[in-house]
Amino acid sequence: MKFCSQCGGSVTQRIPSGDNRLRYICNDCNFVHYQNPNVVVGTIPLYVDEQGEVKILLCRRNIEPRHGFWTLPAGFLENDETSSEGAQRETIEESCANIDNLAIYRVFNVAHANQIHMFFRADMMDGSFSTTSESSDVRLFGFDDIPWSELAFPTVHKALVDFVADHSGGDFAIEMIDIDHGYWKAMIESVK
Numbered sequence: 001m002k003f004c005s006q007c008g009g010s011v012t013q014r015i016p017s018g019d020n021r022l023r024y025i026c027n028d029c030n031f032v033h034y035q036n037p038n039v040v041v042g043t044i045p046l047y048v049d050e051q052g053e054v055k056i057l058l059c060r061r062n063i064e065p066r067h068g069f070w071t072l073p074a075g076f077l078e079n080d081e082t083s084s085e086g087a088q089r090e091t092i093e094e095s096c097a098n099i100d101n102l103a104i105y106r107v108f109n110v111a112h113a114n115q116i117h118m119f120f121r122a123d124m125m126d127g128s129f130s131t132t133s134e135s136s137d138v139r140l141f142g143f144d145d146i147p148w149s150e151l152a153f154p155t156v157h158k159a160l161v162d163f164v165a166d167h168s169g170g171d172f173a174i175e176m177i178d179i180d181h182g183y184w185k186a187m188i189e190s191v192k
């Protein structure tokens with residue numbers, strides 16, 4: 001940050017009195033610009049086809065970061081929307097899928113990226129979906145066909161690993177998990 005969004009003045013990093021962290025503070029109007037984590041919300045869209053086979057909808061990213069890699073539909077929560085509303089909106093924006101019955105499944109603390117990722121289980125109400133400006137490809141994958149080595153983010157990977165494991169037992173216990181730098185490497189090694 002270089003300039004104050006309140007008055008356009010220059011900012012410098014200082015610790016405000018009574019605080020214990022460096023903050024960007026305006027040199028002109030003294031406004032303190034607090035910066036806090038962003039929330040990413042997404043879904044695990046589930047579809048049962050005519051043969052009774054269970055499938056998950058994945059999107060191939062048409063945008064950076066991780067352009068060309070597969071992801072669960074997800075994106076940043078907006079102001080004035082609930083986490084499940086945001087997850088449903090992002091799913092529509094990235095896949096045009098018609099989903100319902102959202103249920104929270106995983107909350108990931110991604111502290112090194114200043115983010116919290118929330119994934120909801122969701123039912124696809126029909127088999128319709130399509131590519132969008134954000135997704136160059138959208139496809140249903142059976143559990144045996146999930147492109148594990150081409151997934152975009154560690155939290156997507158972990159959500160899918162857990163979901164596939166839980167699905168056989170039918171018990172989708174909610175968990176909160178911390179994801180650190182080493183997690184991605186360990187997960188990739190585990191599926192080779």
Ligand SMILES: [Zn+2]
Nearest residue numbers: 004007026029
């Ligand atoms: Zn200012």
